[in-house]
Amino acid sequence: MRAIGFAIAVLALLLTSCESYHGSGATARQEPARRAHRIDMAQVPLWSEEALEFFLHGSMSTEIVPEALLQAFGATYPDLFPGKDLLSFGAIVERPGELPLGFSRREVPHLGGLSAVGMNCASCHTVEIAPKGGASVVVLGANGHFDAEAYFGAVTVAMLRTAEPENMRRFLKHYLVAIDPKAGDAALRLLDDALAEQRERISAAIKTDPSGAKDIAAGTLHPLRAANLRLDRKRLESGVDLAALASSLLKLFHNIRVSLHIPDELPKELPPASGPGRNDPFGLLSRSLFGVATPYSPIKPGVTWNLENRTWVHADGNTRLPIIRNLLASLGLGAPLLGNEGKLDFAQVKRHTDLTETMRAPRYPWAVDADPARRGANLYQSHCASCHEGPENDKRLYALEKIGTDPTRARAFDAQQAKLLNEFFEKVQIKGFHPPQEPAIRSTGKYWATSLRGVWARSPYLHNASVRTMQELLTPPAQRPKSYRRGSRTYDTEAMGFIDEGHYVLDTTSLGNSNTGHDYGTRLSAAEKRDLIEFLKTK
Secondary structure (H helix, E strand, O other): OHHHHHHHHHHHOHHHHHHHOOOOOOOOOOOOOOOOOOEOHHHOOOOOHHHHHHHHHOOOOOOOEEHHHHHHHHHHOOOOOOOOOOHHHOOOOOOOOOOOOOEEEEEEHHHOOEEEEEEOHHHHOEEEEEEOOOOOEEEEOOOOOOOHHHHHHHHHHHHHHHOOHHHHHHHHHHHHHHHOOOOHHHHHHHHHHHHHHOHHHHHHHHHHOOOOOOOOOOOOOOOOOHHHHOOOHHHHHHOOOHHHHHHHHHHHHHHHHHHOOOOOOOOOOOOOOOOOOOEOHHHHHHHHHHOOOOOOOOEOOOOOOOOOOOOOEOOOOOEOOHHHHHHHHHHHOOOOEEOOEEOOOHHHHHHHHHHHOOOOOOOOOOOOOHHHHHHHHHHHHHHOHHHHOOOOOHHHEEEHHHHOOOOHHHHHOOHHHHHHHHHHHHHOEOOOOOOOOOOOEOOOOEEEOOOOOOHHHOOOEOOOOOEOEHHHHOOOHHHOOOEEEEOOOEEEOOOOEEOOOOOEEEEOOOOOOOOOOOOOOOOOOHHHHHHHHHHHOOO
């Protein structure tokens, strides 16, 4: 049962609109480089350059997709990976050939020692914002655009396709180039000859064990050796057993699925696609860890700045310890969970956690109209401050009846969900981690009124990202658009939010996506709303 939830999640968007995404090609070896030209280092005044580089590319033990595999998948299945990088999955690619921000690289034993890439905090908590006609900035700690569902869905579908003989033969040609870029045409001709000669043996090997799970207990990993996964000119010249290589690749695919909690046989029913910068994290955890389905309730990633005075985090204030949040993220994004043992580097996950605890809200990087901002300060005090200012304690939690926003997430994470997760952390074994003495997870059934510092960088708004701009949030709920397109990085400085453009359509009439409620400030005049927005840029 643990596997079903993650399988549903990672395939959801792919099976509805996978052709919209650009995939991954080879990623060059990357040396640390100064990135401060796009990042306001005032956000991280205590960080060194090395600390910044660690936040952007440090491991959280989630490296799960071998680079050679990713490159070969991209070349074999352009409908899943039609581009040369991960840009259209929402990743931030600074320079061609480099790892995207929020991705790490490591040689992974249970992947045969192959160099693999994984995600860290920055993949979902870093955003690129480009004003119309202006230079873009990169903001740390904000809700980003990366679409993890689509990315893992593309990888999962590619693995399933490659478990078909004809696709395996096509894939091996691109895999050779990925493993041995200098192999040349002579090696490709050798491979063609070997594929023709061993055609029936390859098909038989795949038919015998298409999921790579034969003779191994469910939820366990095959021991893999790099030599058994290698395909290069030298092996071709000495006579490579391609049937054995195909079997080893299928076992590699199995290990990837186990690490991502994806079953070898996928379920037929899938939830809606969440789109860029959203997912249903606790719903996925419930399905994958406990086999308990909850109503689909997508949310955007929370901000990770100015948290030192906040005891409980997340949209509903359900998690007391940030390290708990990040351990769950690591285990959900590729760090294997074998029985009760989490196979991850706790010290590195803790370092990511500690760094985010010192992050500051971003300063607005463009011009602010001083007079309207001055007038807007008074409007802020009369319409916003009573909820969004003051001590960051449970007085900042508001009942659904008062706030009026989509109730699905707050109701879905009930006392039973909290109990299951607390019991999980009492049992899980992670070297270096000690379970909290008091419950770290709770159900509130309410939503948290977060500080509005850096609110300019948090579009789209509300916990489920259902309102595109601040201007629309100040519009009476009944008059807000029923849908908008998500995925653009172009930013409207007047409306305070991203423009209505992108491949994904967010339908606010569907489950978990409602844009109702939070009608505060909606009765202000147009001029007053402009003044308030101008002031919010200074927060």
